[in-house]
Amino acid sequence: MQNETEKSTEKTAIKIQAKNVGVSYSGMVALKDVQIDITERKVTALIGPSGCGKTTFLRTMNRMNDIIEGCEVTGEILLDGEDIYDTQVDPVVLRRRVGMVFQKPNPFPKSIFDNVAYGPKIHGLADKKDELEYIVEKSLKRAGLFDEVKDRLNAPGTSLSGGQQQRLCIARAIAVSPEVILMDEPCSALDPIATARIEELIDEIKERYTIVMVTHSMQQAARVSQQTAFFHLGELVEQGETETIFTNPRDPRTEAYVTGRIG
Amino acid sequence: MYNPMYKSEKKPDNTASKLSTGSLPGVAKRHRSERMFKATGLIAIAGGLLFLLFVLVSIGISGIGAFKKTYINLPVPSTIMQQVLDSGIDDADYYSLNRKALRERFPDISGRRDKRALYRLVSAIAEFEMKDQVVELAPTTNAPITIKFTASDDVDMYIKGTVDVAESGAAGRLNAKQVDLVNTLKQAGAIEVGFNWGFFTNSDSRDPELAGIKGAFMGSLFTLLVCLVLSFVVGVMSAIYLEEFARKNKFTSFIEVNINNLAAVPSIVYGLLGLAIFLGFFGMPRSASLVGGLTLALMTLPTIIIASRISLQSVPLSIREAAYGLGATQVQMVFHHVFPLALPGMLTGTIIGMARALGETAPLLMIGMVAFIADAPSNIMDPATTLPVQVYLWADSPERAFMEKTSGAILVLIATLIAFNLVAVVLRKKFEKRW
Numbered sequence: 191m192q193n194e195t196e197k198s199t200e201k202t203a204i205k206i207q208a209k210n211v212g213v214s215y216s217g218m219v220a221l222k223d224v225q226i227d228i229t230e231r232k233v234t235a236l237i238g239p240s241g242c243g244k245t246t247f248l249r250t251m252n253r254m255n256d257i258i259e260g261c262e263v264t265g266e267i268l269l270d271g272e273d274i275y276d277t278q279v280d281p282v283v284l285r286r287r288v289g290m291v292f293q294k295p296n297p298f299p300k301s302i303f304d305n306v307a308y309g310p311k312i313h314g315l316a317d318k319k320d321e322l323e324y325i326v327e328k329s330l331k332r333a334g335l336f337d338e339v340k341d342r343l344n345a346p347g348t349s350l351s352g353g354q355q356q357r358l359c360i361a362r363a364i365a366v367s368p369e370v371i372l373m374d375e376p377c378s379a380l381d382p383i384a385t386a387r388i389e390e391l392i393d394e395i396k397e398r399y400t401i402v403m404v405t406h407s408m409q410q411a412a413r414v415s416q417q418t419a420f421f422h423l424g425e426l427v428e429q430g431e432t433e434t435i436f437t438n439p440r441d442p443r444t445e446a447y448v449t450g451r452i453g
Numbered sequence: 454m455y456n457p458m459y460k461s462e463k464k465p466d467n468t469a470s471k472l473s474t475g476s477l478p479g480v481a482k483r484h485r486s487e488r489m490f491k492a493t494g495l496i497a498i499a500g501g502l503l504f505l506l507f508v509l510v511s512i513g514i515s516g517i518g519a520f521k522k523t524y525i526n527l528p529v530p531s532t533i534m535q536q537v538l539d540s541g542i543d544d545a546d547y548y549s550l551n552r553k554a555l556r557e558r559f560p561d562i563s564g565r566r567d568k569r570a571l572y573r574l575v576s577a578i579a580e581f582e583m584k585d586q587v588v589e590l591a592p593t594t595n596a597p598i599t600i601k602f603t604a605s606d607d608v609d610m611y612i613k614g615t616v617d618v619a620e621s622g623a624a625g626r627l628n629a630k631q632v633d634l635v636n637t638l639k640q641a642g643a644i645e646v647g648f649n650w651g652f653f654t655n656s657d658s659r660d661p662e663l664a665g666i667k668g669a670f671m672g673s674l675f676t677l678l679v680c681l682v683l684s685f686v687v688g689v690m691s692a693i694y695l696e697e698f699a700r701k702n703k704f705t706s707f708i709e710v711n712i713n714n715l716a717a718v719p720s721i722v723y724g725l726l727g728l729a730i731f732l733g734f735f736g737m738p739r740s741a742s743l744v745g746g747l748t749l750a751l752m753t754l755p756t757i758i759i760a761s762r763i764s765l766q767s768v769p770l771s772i773r774e775a776a777y778g779l780g781a782t783q784v785q786m787v788f789h790h791v792f793p794l795a796l797p798g799m800l801t802g803t804i805i806g807m808a809r810a811l812g813e814t815a816p817l818l819m820i821g822m823v824a825f826i827a828d829a830p831s832n833i834m835d836p837a838t839t840l841p842v843q844v845y846l847w848a849d850s851p852e853r854a855f856m857e858k859t860s861g862a863i864l865v866l867i868a869t870l871i872a873f874n875l876v877a878v879v880l881r882k883k884f885e886k887r888w
Contacts (some may be wrong), residue, residue, distance in 0.1 A: 282780050290778035296771035309779040
């Protein structure tokens with residue numbers, strides 16, 4: 191453990207390191223022996239055909255799988271060199287540092303303001319009302335939503351369009367100032383224009399946050415990510431620079447997928 | 454052109470459209486079965502409505518009389534007023550003065566039996582009515598006045614036409630002589646029918662013309678209050694714990710099966726349970742609304758737990774994940790997000806349970822809430838009955854005049870239930886949020 195810490199502090203660019211990670215649901219193996227380094231302040235795309243375990247892997251990184259009954263995780267996932275599956279680790283603290291945006295926009299059935307303010311409230315990030323308002327405004331601005339909703343912050347979050355809802359969810363995740371943001375196919379429920387908007391946004395915020403994104407669209411992975419990892423049948427087949435993966439894959443399976451022959 | 458894949462049984466009519474029903478075999482049959490299904494549904498609903506209408510109309514017809522009351526206006530001549538003034542307004546012997554006034558009104562009545570028949574035309578509280586009205590008027594001279602007496606239940610029924618006049622001239626328990634007297638009064642315009650406020654402001658009485666539902670209504674209110682507080686809090690909390698926090702293992706599924714079974718246990722069993730625990734073991738007072746409420750709470754709990762668990766289950770996983778993803782603890786997730794979304798469903802379940810508790814009689818019989826209680830309870834420890842028990846008691850009474858009271862009380866009970874359901878709809882609309 192101590193050794194790992196030293197090693198990862200040497201390579202400051204590595205934010206999350208997975209070692210021999212395996213996941214099984216009630217004995218059914220979903221993921222095996224995943225080794226991956228997630229680079230800090232970069233966008234890492236996880237690609238692969240349906241059921242390959244990419245979402246499962248994403249959810250192990252903020253222990254979202256804990257709430258699924260019968261889910262078992264083996265191996266180590268190090269966040270800044272610390273194993274997040276250590277008994278000492280509190281998932282509540284972990285999830286503050288590793289935020290998540292889900293496949294389907296899932297704003298709370300509350301006002302836009304309350305949606306963004308909820309995280310800071312429960313973590314006690316703002317003592318006064320104006321501090322909270324500042325956080326909400328800043329988060330909405332970063333998510334590129336502020337100008338569209340500034341006149342109706344008290345309108346319900348569910349009254350927004352799909353793309354706006356997803357940006358609200360990103361603002362909500364940003365509001366607790368996480369270090370890592372996990373995105374599980376954030377654009378799969380959106381139209382191309384809303385998708386373009388979200389991709390732009392990801393590009394803007396990647397300077398501040400480490401982003402791991404699951405995507406079904408190889409074009410999207412190529413457009414927004416710097417690193418790409420290809421999963422197939424519960425295995426991490428290949429990872430590396432996005433450009434390399436798409437233009438010069440080492441593994442024949444990767445090549446088959448990116449050229450559209452499997453998947 | 455005509456598609457040979459769809460061979461029609463009948464040769465298609467050249468003039469018919471290629472898209473008409475007949476152009477595709479079997480379509481007519483499919484439409485027919487659809488029409489049949491719709492018709493069956495309509496008939497079922499119409500039948501149900503018809504029965505409902507029948508019940509409401511028949512109860513309404515027999516119960517409407519309970520809301521009307523017959524009064525007899527009786528002149529009090531100067532001689533009697535002088536007597537009142539002589540012995541003082543507060544101390545006068547209204548018992549005999551009231552009878553004297555009746556005798557003065559019908560001077561040709563003689564003989565003990567006829568006099569007694571005359572006295573029975575007014576209710577048992579006639580002397581108090583006379584005193585109250587005289588005190589209110591506070592007369593200073595012996596000028597004659599008119600007093601409004603509540604007619605006895607037999608007169609009341611005769612006036613309302615509830616009883617038929619027999620060949621002998623008698624009507625119900627009124628003999629021919631009394632019927633004569635009432636007719637005389639009626640012709641003189643001394644009979645008055647007004648709204649029966651007493652039905653809402655009086656409690657139970659042995660005299661049907663004086664009996665009201667206030668006591669039973671208050672009893673129902675107190676009982677339901679105890680039941681609501683206890684069963685809602687305990688039921689919702691158990692549902693939240695079982696659904697959100699408890700580990701799913703054999704023990705919890707055993708509890709779940711038992712809760713589901715308890716919802717189907719006959720209500721009188723809960724009465725026996727209440728009798729054994731609250732009266733037998735804890736020694737609580739008999740007939741108290743507190744015990745009634747506790748017993749009904751036992752009965753209502755399974756309903757509320759089941760409804761609450763279902764509404765918790767219906768909260769989408771995405772909301773839970775959103776909360777967890779922000780670093781909410783489980784308790785925060787449940788109480789900030791899941792509970793508010795499940796609340797409308799929980800309230801609906803609770804109100805259904807309360808409506809059932811409001812109409813429940815059997816368990817209350819076991820814990821002594823089936824007593825004759827002439828005073829409205831003022832707190833949850835006072836002896837009380839509830840509306841359905843009052844209906845049961847009145848339905849059992851020998852006096853015929855209680856028949857309309859029974860129907861009247863049922864009407865009040867139904868009105869209360871409808872009010873309950875309206876509240877349920879309003880609450881659900883208010884708390885319901887879309888996601």
